[in-house]
Amino acid sequence: MPVPQPGIFALGTLAHSYVELDLADGASGADLVREVADLAEPRTTMGGVNLVTGFRPEVWFGPMPAGTRGFTEPVAGPDGFTMPATQHDAALWVAGGSYDVVFDAVIGMLAALEGVAVLAHEVVGWTYHRDRDLTGFIDGTENHSVLVSPHEVLVPDGARGAGGSVLLLQQWTHEARAWTGLPTERQERVMGRTKPDSIELEDKPEGSHVARTDQDEFGRIFRRNTPYGTVSDHGTMFVGFAADQGPLARMLDSMAGVGGVRDDLTRYSTPLTGGYYFVPSVEDLSASGRTR
Numbered sequence: 001m002p003v004p005q006p007g008i009f010a011l012g013t014l015a016h017s018y019v020e021l022d023l024a025d026g027a028s029g030a031d032l033v034r035e036v037a038d039l040a041e042p043r044t045t046m047g048g049v050n051l052v053t054g055f056r057p058e059v060w061f062g063p064m065p066a067g068t069r070g071f072t073e074p075v076a077g078p079d080g081f082t083m084p085a086t087q088h089d090a091a092l093w094v095a096g097g098s099y100d101v102v103f104d105a106v107i108g109m110l111a112a113l114e115g116v117a118v119l120a121h122e123v124v125g126w127t128y129h130r131d132r133d134l135t136g137f138i139d140g141t142e143n144h145s146v147l148v149s150p151h152e153v154l155v156p157d158g159a160r161g162a163g164g165s166v167l168l169l170q171q172w173t174h175e176a177r178a179w180t181g182l183p184t185e186r187q188e189r190v191m192g193r194t195k196p197d198s199i200e201l202e203d204k205p206e207g208s209h210v211a212r213t214d215q216d217e218f219g220r221i222f223r224r225n226t227p228y229g230t231v232s233d234h235g236t237m238f239v240g241f242a243a244d245q246g247p248l249a250r251m252l253d254s255m256a257g258v259g260g261v262r263d264d265l266t267r268y269s270t271p272l273t274g275g276y277y278f279v280p281s282v283e284d285l286s287a288s289g290r291t292r
């Protein structure tokens, strides 16, 4: 198996930056891929960061699973609920032990990409009470371990783009007042899990979030969500990886209510962005660079 970009599975980082880039005027997709593939990041234990780079499938010229496509059409549910399509050309996810090193690394990377890429969207992610998102629930419980997940969410050996993964990056703002106004028991029925300890409800409602995204039905993904934002404007950066686009796309349809009921979580949280990126293996990324 080719080596995956290790940051996908590097749990435990406290500070995050999600940067989406568009092609600069006059630059080609191939220029962008080459320059991003050549990005260098600091490598000491505490000064170092994990860099995960992904490309709009239409821009990435290396191997990837057939049919991988950008998020170019909104996901629309039958009742008018819509998830916007805000695809950009590349994404950088930089994670580290503290935000100073992440900040410096991202500034350095953007400087290195000047002339081929412009900053289109930027979100700073942080951690809240260890593993909780800003709904107050533990997020990531159903992830399989980092020993198992690579076998589930990376393109398998022998397939096009082996060792790569499809990333869905989606910023969700929380309707904090409506959410915090719900009693805990109602919140638990929206999520389908208990709030203190994330135990799945035996009688979880059909519209609960975990019922609408059940991986036994839609396929395995690996989630690295983080909270983002301020007291007055905050939410969840959804960061999900899958071996092909299918599970992620089917989950979004299901959450929007396509072919079933709408996810109750979407009544308290609204997607602001949505982009798919192919995250190539280290070998495929290196083979695309200028200097390696």
Ligand code: HEM
Residues within 6 Å of the ligand: 133, 135, 137, 138, 139, 140, 141, 142, 143, 168, 170, 172, 191, 193, 198, 209, 210, 213, 214, 215, 216, 221, 236, 238, 240, 248, 251, 252, 269
């Ligand atoms: C505001 C946005 C979101 C929030 C706050 C959120 C939060 C949560 C929480 C608290 C859980 C339960 C614990 C766990 O297993 O992690 C969960 C489960 C899950 N979520 Fe989300 N989520 C969000 C968006 C999404 C999106 C967009 C997707 C898919 C594209 C998704 C996919 C999943 C999956 C697959 C599970 C596990 C389901 C299972 O039990 O198999 N989530 N989420």
